[in-house]
Amino acid sequence: xxxxxxxxxxxxxxxxxxxxxxxxxxxxxxxxxxxxxxxxxxxxxxxxxxxxxxxxxxxxxxxxxxxxxxxxxxxxxxxxxxxxxxxxxxxxxxxxxxxxxxxxxxxxxxxxxxxxxxxxxxxxxxxxxxxxxxxxxxxxxxxxxxxxxxxxxxxxxxxxxxxxxxxxxxxxxxxxxxxxxxxxxxxxxxxxxxxxxxxxxxx
Amino acid sequence: xxxxxxxxxxxxxxxxxxxxxxxxxxxxxxxxxxxxxxxxxxxxxxxxxxxxxxxxxxxxxxxxxxxxxxxxxxxxxxxxxxxxxxxxxxxxxxxxxxxxxxxxxxxxxxxxxxxxxxxxxxxxxxxxxxxxxxxxxxxxxxxxxxxxxxxxxxxxxxxxxxxxxxxxxxxxxxxxxxxxxxxxxxxxxxxxxxxxxxxxxxxxxxxxxxxxxxxxxx
Numbered sequence: 059x060x061x062x063x064x065x066x067x068x069x070x071x072x073x074x075x076x077x078x079x080x081x082x083x084x085x086x087x088x089x090x091x092x093x094x095x096x097x098x099x100x101x102x103x104x105x106x107x108x109x110x111x112x113x114x115x116x117x118x119x120x121x122x123x124x125x126x127x128x129x130x131x132x133x134x135x136x137x138x139x140x141x142x143x144x145x146x147x148x149x150x151x152x153x154x155x156x157x158x159x160x161x162x163x164x165x166x167x168x169x170x171x172x173x174x175x176x177x178x179x180x181x182x183x184x185x186x187x188x189x190x191x192x193x194x195x196x197x198x199x200x201x202x203x204x205x206x207x208x209x210x211x212x213x214x215x216x217x218x219x220x221x222x223x224x225x226x227x228x229x230x231x232x233x234x235x236x237x238x239x240x241x242x243x244x245x246x247x248x249x250x251x252x253x254x255x256x257x258x259x260x261x
Numbered sequence: 262x263x264x265x266x267x268x269x270x271x272x273x274x275x276x277x278x279x280x281x282x283x284x285x286x287x288x289x290x291x292x293x294x295x296x297x298x299x300x301x302x303x304x305x306x307x308x309x310x311x312x313x314x315x316x317x318x319x320x321x322x323x324x325x326x327x328x329x330x331x332x333x334x335x336x337x338x339x340x341x342x343x344x345x346x347x348x349x350x351x352x353x354x355x356x357x358x359x360x361x362x363x364x365x366x367x368x369x370x371x372x373x374x375x376x377x378x379x380x381x382x383x384x385x386x387x388x389x390x391x392x393x394x395x396x397x398x399x400x401x402x403x404x405x406x407x408x409x410x411x412x413x414x415x416x417x418x419x420x421x422x423x424x425x426x427x428x429x430x431x432x433x434x435x436x437x438x439x440x441x442x443x444x445x446x447x448x449x450x451x452x453x454x455x456x457x458x459x460x461x462x463x464x465x466x467x468x469x470x471x472x473x474x475x476x477x478x479x
Contacts, residue, residue, distance in 0.1 A: 071331055075290040077355040078338065079297050086362040087304060087346060093296035095372035100295070101285055104376075142299075142379040146426075163269035163412050165313055166329060171379070175295070178287070179279045181329040187271040190414065191453075194462050199277045209464045214269065216410045217446050217470035218382040218429060251279075 105174035108139045109222055110243035112172060113254075114236040116149070117227045127151070130222065134172060144171025144220055150213065151224045152250075157208050158223045159197070159250030161189045162215040169220035173245055180249065190214060200251045223250040230257045262314075262406055265321035269414035270457070287328070294330040298337050303367035303375060306344040309382075310436035314408035315339050384443035386428030390473075392447055396422045397479040400449075400471065408436035411475045415467075419479045420451035423468065431472055444473045 082088045112134050116123040125133040130147040134140075147169060150158040162168065163186045168176040179185050189196045193210045197203070204210070213221050225247040231239060234257075246252030268274075286292040302312070315336040317324070324332060341347040351357045367375065392398055402417040403409075410432050428443040435441050453465030 069288060072290040075294045075334055079293055081351055081355060081357040084357045084359055086360040086366060088297060088300040089366055089369060091369035092300050092367045092372050093293060095369045096296040096299050097292045099376055141377040145379040145381040146383060164266055164410060175285060177283050179277050183268055183325060184274040184277045187268040187274050190269045190467050191457055191461050193465060196277055200279060212467045214467060214469040219470050
């Protein structure tokens with residue numbers, strides 16, 4: 059299965075990708091330095107820390123939260139988060155009665171500009187097939203058990219709109235700064251397969 | 262197409278099994294594959310809809326067993342040969358003649374700007390919207406052979422339009438090179454019981470973002 063792919067020096071894909079990159083470079087179609095720059099962007103600059111900053115700001119700045127509700131693309135762009143696979147953003151807010159979960163059943167659509175590259179499980183058949191029919195069972199595999207009365211809304215990203223879940227702010231964080239709150243915002247909580255960490259979970 | 266990618270509601274794939282402290286890439290080749298795919302996309306020979314369709318058109322046995330970056334790599338090889346940028350022989354032999362830089366080769370200094378810009382897909386449409394928020398709509402049963410973004414698990418079901426987003430590039434035509442033909446896009450919400458009958462969990466709603474021609478009044 060896909061998630062069984064781990065570092066393996068005998069992986070035939072290693073040779074295949076190396077050969078492809080080499081001939082593309084020879085033919086003048088790609089510059090390996092551009093490939094380096096792309097990899098570096100997602101390794102160092104574009105990742106879940108972006109989304110966490112947006113969520114923490116929404117928790118502490120009601121005007122921003124309102125803007126995020128009305129026009130998420132512009133609201134997150136104001137924080138410098140734009141670009142590939144985040145061109146058209148929507149933010150959906152969890153409440154005690156309604157929990158949002160994001161999926162792309164048809165491929166792997168994911169809000170790159172806010173969460174970076176998707177994890178393997180998000181792109182793999184078990185999650186994509188099951189979360190639209192048995193989300194509670196899937197969330198339980200992430201250790202998340204919601205109250206029975208909480209409704210679940212699954213958003214299948216079938217077009218170019220990309221979704222960010224704004225989890226509920228944990229109790230016991232009154233007066234915290236946005237920077238401190240951002241540490242509680244996990245990637246899974248912004249996909250909907252988790253919730254924000256409780257304060258005591260932070261050292 | 263009802264391909265292997267169309268996974269909503271399918272069974273038998275086992276647990277989700279999220280990996281603890283998952284690395285960004287499992288091996289250097291995944292990082293290179295990701296970067297090479299994006300760098301080749303900048304050549305402008307194909308659009309995102311054609312690349313999605315190429316991935317979902319891989320043989321089902323490969324699509325369902327390959328890692329996602331393997332799917333990306335295999336589809337890239339097909340796109341490159343289809344568009345005349347590489348030959349089958351070059352791919353098979355791993356050798357090619359030295360050529361000067363392609364006019365659209367992505368230079369490293371442009372990477373930040375290109376990634377920060379992305380590829381917006383919203384387009385102006387002048388025709389009046391056929392549906393409004395609150396309308397009950399049914400998804401059309403068409404089973405197109407080519408690319409489509411209406412998942413089969415939502416085909417023929419009735420839902421409610423929640424919001425209208427204006428015009429967006431129509432993937433079904435764009436993937437075939439038949440132009441963007443933008444249509445209005447709607448978020449449609451379906452009750453879990455409507456989609457799954459007794460098979461779904463209680464208290465579930467599922468939404469999808471669907472183009473106007475996928476829908477009819479219910």
